[in-house]
Amino acid sequence: MKPEVTLKKLAEMLNLSVSTISRALKDHPDISTETRTKVKELASVLEYEPNAYAIHLRTNNNKEFGIIVPAISSYFYRSFISSVEEEATRFGYSVIILQSGDDPVLEQKNLKKCKQNRVSGIFAAITSKTEDVQSFLKLENQQIPVIFFDKVPAFETCNKVCVADGLAASMAAEALILKKKQSVLSIFGNKNLSITKRRLKSYTDTFKKYQAGTEIFTFHAGNTEEAFQIVLEAFAGPSKPDAVFCMTDEILAGAMKAVQKLALRFPKDVGIITISDGYLPKIYYPEITYTETSGHKLGKLAFSRMLACIAGSTVAQELSIDSKLIEGGSL
Amino acid sequence: MKPEVTLKKLAEMLNLSVSTISRALKDHPDISTETRTKVKELASVLEYEPNAYAIHLRTNNNKEFGIIVPAISSYFYRSFISSVEEEATRFGYSVIILQSGDDPVLEQKNLKKCKQNRVSGIFAAITSKTEDVQSFLKLENQQIPVIFFDKVPAFETCNKVCVADGLAASMAAEALILKKKQSVLSIFGNKNLSITKRRLKSYTDTFKKYQAGTEIFTFHAGNTEEAFQIVLEAFAGPSKPDAVFCMTDEILAGAMKAVQKLALRFPKDVGIITISDGYLPKIYYPEITYTETSGHKLGKLAFSRMLACIAGSTVAQELSIDSKLIEGGSL
DNA sequence: CCTGTTTCCGCAAACGTTTGTTGTTTAAAA
């Protein structure tokens, strides 16, 4: 184990004190230019890198955020992360990404890791099984802000940023009404998720509001395969839907697979619409019409909220970004 | 800023010394069970969390790996990361994930961050523009192992783990020959990437070897859209291919979009085969036949290599994992 | 020559741990 290059080592080699080295490296005016360059030269040939641990210990100021997500698999989370990373760098912060694998136990471990690393703040999307967010909220007392995003706790008052779930769903409903669809197979996600409930409510409310007389057949699919089966069965009967609504990309993938199997042409045989972050809709032809939920925008919003919290904002806020309809050719 | 709970604080509250607290918390036999429980109780009500920075500074033993990737967007990298994470936890390590955004400058920054954090080792997939990996290799002198994976430097001798690129391509070729395809539209990726070159060579070599008399039309697509256009044009002419080979998922997405636009039925009108990590092929119906490149397996391999390096293995090795054919219904 | 400023640099403490060593009790053995 080669011993690491430290300030002390540099100091000894140059017959200077540690403090002088430290100051020289950061252009402190107390140090003569001559000494400064001498120190910097040696530091660079020896490839001195400051020890992050020592710095953080000493300064007690960890410019680092934790991002805890169920998984980095979805395009939505990835663009959220990239967006936060981008902002963070701009403000001299860095981020660590923790995956919970949708497992509350792992989630707790990740949270602990954040605490042990004394992060300056946490962005969290909780797992679908997380029931108790007290461990998150406790952090707030210790002055470390927690911004929940996307998958947020249902009841607690805390800082939440979300896509306008309701809006995205009702916009999709409006699009369906506009196209005069009569019979819409509507596939939503896991029944227990608050996001599902909100979207479902807005969706049905919108149909009621317009009194379009559209028949909507509501199903819940936990994954791609289930969505696949649902569509298959729906088209097996005598009365076939003239449109399919998918609540997520995951569901869309299953639905489209079924559409392919049934050799349905869209939009002719059936209209398709989904709520998405934008990747999957674009790989089909025609491209799928969707209402957008932008991880990128959400990241920006979450970050600005984080900065506000760090600056002292103490009241919990629930923010959301709006959605818009992106027309493909599928409806 | 609420002051953090430290050993010292606990010590004062219990009228014990810091060292006693430290030992009590880790069940050191020197400490009486009575004291131990007393300490642990207080620690838990105060939610004491050890300061990671102090520990690492003191012990100089950072059980942490860095993973540097161009982006976490591909399914392949994600499964690689998950796989490494999994192994890491098993061995008491943790990982930090750094994205370079395919930008060499950012890559260098990430590398520096790893150095400053004194990681125990680095897994790196270099960007497509990275030309000089000296900065990576220097780390090896400082006893911090670097395992390149997937996107590895072409010439330097260093630790590399890859999927058997050649194998995957030649297996795909064999599958095409077996199906007696006569005219194969073959779409490869960026011409300059070494992975493209290897796959292209193995692919064409295999056709030569079997002397099947298959006509292969080779194209290069840098992205999904280009692949889309290539397929469209290929089928615009009078002589239509009876199969399409895609080198990556990205290309597959474009090709399939074109297939949908042209309303081609597969495998009847045209056979499809691709090299993939397995996500995309499964969202189509019928599912696409592909030769597998498993990020998961690669992660395991890379990790075991890392452990060997840490244990003292000093010679550079180039390892690869094999591939296998996963039959969908598309060929 | 004596003050008063600059200019430059070193001393030392502190951040929160871990750990080798030393010290004090208590109880068992002689």
Next chain:
DNA sequence: TTTTAAACAACAAACGTTTGCGGAAACAGG
């Protein structure tokens, strides 16, 4: 009763930094 060992806990140094403070040299103004 004295000696010895075991049981328990405190002391102190160290990890690599940062930073307030103090101080020596050099130089200017009087």
